[in-house]
Amino acid sequence: MAGTLPIIGISMGDPAGIGPEIAAKALAKRKTYEKCRPLVTGDASAMEQAIRIAKVNLMVNAIEKPSQAKFEFGTIDVVDLKDVDVAKLEHGKVSAMGGKAAFDAVKKVIELAMVDEVDATVTGPLNKEALNLAGYHYTGHTEIYADFTKTKDYTMMLAEGKLRVVHVSTHVSLRQACDNVKKERVYAVIKLAYETMKAFGIENPRIGVAGLNPHAGDGGLFGCEEAEEILPAILKARTEGMTVDGPVPPDTLFSKALGGQYDIVVAMYHDQGHIPLKVVGFTWSETEKRWNSVSGVNITLGLPIIRTSVDHGTAFGKAGKGTATEESLINAIDYAIQFAYQRIAKKATR
């Protein structure tokens, strides 16, 4: 049975953040091994330290390639990149070493997916400042994936329960995001959303497209992007048979989607989609001064490989304490598995 489960490659993330410890926690669950064959790309000694921090009873099996993995509950298979000096590692601190380790882990997992040695990839959180400090001038995971897989039309999808959101732009300033709302791009993202939902098994997906401005511009009173860029993209998608609604006032679209009115929502900028997702998926406890619940998944669409990710950052403030929650990582692994099965089935029919 285990031989038929998809292989999920998990990049460790920045070792100074919570990535390694939440990976240890997620892999300390027997259930995880019942649904997939997980392995970690990163540094074996950092993972050993994370196991101690997370206070879980696991061993590390340092390997060079996935074919050496045991995929046994109780052991974490780590494709060891030997790039962290644990003695020098300071949790919660931005460092070039942490940035480089995070980058190496991502690069490795992408390479493994490109040669089909893993069926899907899941990324732990990296710190963009550390990444830049290490000399890798990417604005995030998504851009690294696009570069290494030579993908041009890609976008970020977030999912939390029934709410699924794709973005017209992500890691740019809000000012730049306004400029990125162009009909070609909006159309391309609507199409990606449509295809993704089809691949998900939704025959005629209902797509809601957000406006850019308050009240979707209120008939041109506050901004004209809706009429000039968004609506033409929607009309084009409709002529191709897609069920698309919009531009919908941004402040009501997401509650409608949460209520089940749309299968997927097209957001015009990063926070337009991220704010509602996190309001639903994240629960802060003031008495315990920590997140009680951090759920939600980040999925990159348009790539030749599968990539899902946690929906939160490195959480430097709590790294190294063992208190971080693995919920979002488990959600991300679950989504990766779901996509992986479809990919495997598709390959089999070819």
Add this chain to the structure above:
Amino acid sequence: MRKPIVGVTMGDAAGIGPEIILMALARREVRAAGDYVVYGLPEVMARAATLVGWKGEIREAPEGENFLFEEGLHNVVRCGAGSLDSISYGAVSARCGQLAFDAIKRAIEYAMLLMEGNFRVAHISTHVSLFDAIKAVKKERVATVIRLVHEALNEMGIRKPRIAVAGLNPYAGENGLFGREVIEEISPAVAQTASLGAVGPLPPDSVFSRAAGGEFDAVIAMYHDQDHIPLKMVGFRYCECEAEGPSISGINITLGSPVIRCSIDHGTAFNLAGAGSADPGSMATAMITAAEMAAGAMIRRKGTAGAGFIKE
């Protein structure tokens, strides 16, 4: 969850207030956003009903009781002795001034009674394009809004308010990687007002969940949808409404007050009063905005229970 209750003060009985209230109440999107109680004189509201041709009941709502909200019925809390004596359209009078004042006083008292919230949201700009909203993020403006919110929270009895200031860009700009506004405008404003309990700029995508969980007493949002989206995620049962009428006017949200107060942005228009031709657009917008703000405050009061509500 019930809809928020919005008290609407009648204004000067000789002006257009009573008639635009009834015209605004006739709009479905206004009624969808909240339940409304008019503070004023039932006789004046009845006269306005005749004027605008509204056929429903003007019900004098008993003080201190739960209001009954039904289609075809408007609640009016009596604020003053009843008769139309010395109330004629377009005429300035001491009696009308007194009635208008009494109505405001009663409405504030009632709102104070309901206030137990420890959370609110204020924004730097509201009904402008996102492009203009970005330009409006200036340190003076941000600092002013922080000060106003601080004062409001003090007046509510919160001695050391915790005020979260949201960033403008993703992850609050990631140290300048995505936009300079956070460094050049928001951070200096927060530094200036740190003694007032301001912290930030914080990543916009998690600050609202943190506030909903009770970490902050208020959040300063940088643009309309930054806080309207999360408010409506937790506080809004969306109701399909057709947009009615083309006119949307500005409204006036008073921040220095411990209660939520929105106002029309025009005067009594004595020259139009009694003709039934006044435009209720601003009144409708103000009523909806007040209801939306109240819906957000209601959720905040429930703290994390809000998250449970949306998942049902």
